[in-house]
Amino acid sequence: MKKYTHAWLALMAMKRIEKAKIPVRQQDDAKALISWFKNYRDFVLSGAWYPDSVFKDMSTSHIVKYKPDTSGTAGSFRVMPPTLQLYKYGLNSDMYGKPYTLEKRHNICDRCEAFTESLIDSFKILTMENDGSPIVPSNNHIAMRFFILSHYIADCHMPLHCDARSFYNKNEVHGFIEEQWDDQVRSSYLIDEDNERFFYDPEGYPLKQAEMTDLMKYVEEELVSREFVWSWGTGCNNTWDYMSGISQYSYLMSYRLVPADHVPDEISKNLYMASDAYKDHFLEYSKVILGDAVESIAKIWLHAWVRYRDWFRDTELAFYNAQQKQAEKNLKAATQTVDNYPFEKENQCGKVKKARDTVSTKQDDYDLAVSKGKNADKKAEALQKARTKLAEAEEKLAKLEMDYKEAQSSLESLKALLLAAQIQVKRKEAEIKKYADSNSGI
C-alpha cells in the first residue's frame, strides 16, 4: 500500500476507536487512548510510512506468502471474529480448507506481535521512569511506533502480500491496485501538500472533499456502523494468532482479486484491467480489504493499550497496598512504644538506681583508699567505669521518655494516615473490579 493509504488507514482506525460502540469493559480505555493519540497524530504520515521509507524490510516483514499445495490433504484455517469481511469471503472461497504451503522466510505476523509487545513495554518504562530519566521513551516516540505497527497490519490485508504467485511483472498489478486506492484517498480528502499531511476537520480527522469516492464513503460509514467485536476469534489469543488468520484469508482473497484463470506470468496490468474480477468486483473487494484493515488496526491498538492500562491499574493498586502496609506497620510500632512505656520506664529506672548505688559504693572505696594514703588508681578506674554506666543508663531513660512522647503525639496522625491509605486501596479495588472480567485478556 502507498503512503497516503497507510496514513489514512491509521487515522480511520483512530476514528473507529472513537466512533464505534466499544464494549463497556473497554470504553473508558478507548476514550483515554483517543485523547492520548490526538496529541501525536501529526506523526501519522511519517510513522505509517517509516517501514517503506527507512526500514525497507519489504522482502521479509511486509509479507507472508502462501501457495496451494497439491500434495497436501487439508489446510487449516483459523476461526476469526464474525464481523471480519475477509473471513466471510474466505469461508465461501473454493480454496477454503484446501492445503497450502508457506514460504519460509517471511515474518509479518512476528513483526506485528513484536511491535505490539514493545508498545506495551514502552508505556511501562514511561510510567516507571522518573521525569528526565535518560532512558525514558517519549510519547511522540511511542505514537510513532503505533503508526509503524499500523503499516505492517495494513500490508497483511493487501492480498498480494500473502500470495506466492509471481505475476507477469512482479509489481505491475500490485502497484496498479495500490495506486487505485491511494488515488482515491488523495482525491477524497484535502491534503496539505506543503507539509505532507492531511488537513483536519474540527474533530481532528482527515478533512473530506465535497465529492468522495464510493470506497472512501463506505469505509467512513463502516467504521461507525460495524459492530466492534473485542475477541480475536476462537483459538486466537494474541496479535500473532490474529494476524496469522488475517494472512490466511488475505491469501484466499488474493485469488478473487486476481483470479487464477491465467498463468500468473501472463497477467499484465492490461489483462487484469480487462478481467471480470477487476471490472465487476474491484470496488467490492476493496471495501472488504480496506474496511478490515481499519478494523484490525483499531483492534490491535486497543488491545495493546488495554493491556497497558490493566497493568497500570494493577501497579497502582500494588503501590497503594504497599502504602497501607507501611502505615499499618508505623501505627503498630508507635502503639507498642506507648503500651510498653510504663514497664520499660520502671525497668530502666531500676537500672539507673542500681548504677547510682554502684557509683556511690565506688566513690566510698576510692575516698577510703585516698584517706589511707594507698595507691587509688584502680579504685579511680572502677569509679570512672561506674559513672560511665550511670550516664548510659540515664541517657537510655531519657531516650525512652522522648520516644514515648513522640509516639504518643504521633498516634492520631498515624491513624489518620492509615485510614487514608485504606480508603485509597478500597477506592482502587472498586475501580479495578469493573475491569476484572474474563474478556480482558489479549
Ligand SMILES: [Zn+2]
Ligand atoms: Zn509495506
